[in-house]
Amino acid sequence: MTREAVELCARTAEERGLAAGLEAALDRVDVVAAAPGRVAAVPLAWAESSPFEAVPHPHAEAEGIAFVRVPGAGPVHTLSLAGRLAGSRLGLSAAALSAAARRLSGRKSAGEPLIRAQLVTGSVADTVVEIDLLRHRAFLLDRSPTPEFAAIVHSEIDRLDWSISMLFGASGYTTDRWGAALLVSALTANSWVPGTEVRMWS
Incomplete structure (x- = not known):
């Protein structure tokens, strides 16, 4: 069921957002036992109905x-959700890429939609391929998780999301929600996957 679980997380996040994807990834996970550090990302609704301090x-x-404080976090940590979390993050990546493509289709340069520019078309196509590649790695990670592989996969998703943010131009960092959403995705991984860190955002 591992592939199906990753696909479910990816589809859920793509259609309903990161929080829904994270909820799917955390299904039947003991947050206190599984969190590797003292702070863990959870769906907001969970934090509002629990004793966790946000x-x-x-x-x-x-x-x-x-992001909630987890007083019992530590030695019982498990990597079992790293692949499903990667799936959720990649679902959000796919949704952000679709939004970027729609935005570029509506903007013109020299009378032509920006999406038709050769460099933009190539970048979008490369990103689609990379999402598919990383989704396959998420399947492998869910099947055979190791700390090193988990850190590599999630760091590659960070890099992918940075390239997607660049497709939004300045609005990706200011008025558009997608830059913020992808940043929260990276921070979510930081809280669950040891060895990852946000390098692309300050």
């Missing part, structure tokens, strides 16, 4: 995510 973040709440 750590404020300017973008997380808008994405339906809460």
Whole structure:
């Protein structure tokens, strides 16, 4: 069922957002036992109905995510959700790429939609291929998780998401929600996958 679980997380996040994908990834997971550190990302609704203390973040709440303090985190940590979390993140990546393509289709340069520009078309096509490749790696990670492989896969998703953010231009960092959503995705992985860190955003 591992492939099906990753696909479910990816489809859920693509259709309903990161919080829904994270909820699918955390299905039947003991957050306190599984979290590797003292702060873990959970769906906002979970934080509101539990004794967890939320750590404020300017973008997380808008994405339906809460970062909560987990007093029992530590030695019982498991990597069992790293592949499903990768699937959820890639579902969000796919949704962001679709939004970027729609935006570029509606903007023109020299009378032509930007999406038709050779460099833009090539970038979008390369990103589609990379999402598919990373989804396959998420399947492998879900089947045979190791700390090193988990860190590599999630760091590659960080890099992918940075390239998607660039397709939005300046709005990806200011008025558009997708830059913030992809940042929260990276921070979510940071809280669950040891060895990852956000390098692309300050």
